[in-house]
Amino acid sequence: MATLSQLYTMQEASLHNTKDDCWIVIDNKVYDVTSYLDEHPGGDDVVLAATAKDATDEFEDAGHSEEARELLESFCIGELDTSSPPIPELEISSKKQLSDYARKLTDLTKRCWAVPAVVVAISVVVGILYSRKK
Ligand code: HEM
Structure with a gap:
């Protein structure tokens, strides 16, 4: 039974x-x-x-x-x-959330790297122009 x-x-x-x-x-x-x-x-x-x-x-x-x-x-x-x-769905959505955070962090890092790169590029251009004037 x-x-x-x-x-x-x-x-x-x-x-x-x-x-x-x-x-x-x-x-x-x-x-x-x-x-x-x-x-x-x-x-x-x-x-x-x-x-x-x-x-x-x-x-x-x-x-x-x-x-x-x-x-x-x-x-x-x-x-x-x-x-x-089923909990796996919750896991998948939390993983998706995590990858969203990861993407945002990567974007932010890219943007943060762009700022010093632009500053360096401008400095180089100004440096070249300045040395040509001399
Ligand atoms: C799902 C989770 C589990 C994983 C990932 C897992 C993994 C493993 C691994 C990797 C070994 C090999 C250890 C070695 O030889 O160094 C092992 C052995 C063993 N596990 Fe698990 N185990 C799990 C759950 C359980 C449960 C719930 C039991 C029993 C209540 C159990 C009973 C045993 C026994 C008796 C061995 C000795 C080898 C054998 O008789 O197959 N395991 N387990």
């Missing part, structure tokens, strides 16, 4: 993204791996980096063994509410 499992939104799961409270989402299932962080052979940082998003690819790319997969199941606390808006 199918059991009713606890549903979590990606937004809710993403709040648990610290060393003391770490949830990850793999294959639409939610895992509380807080107690395993210190024991993880790949280190806690890679697991923490996989929070607040769908970590399926990261988990698969690490080439985990069957044992690792069984262990993972022991940390399952529920399933992802797939009707909720």
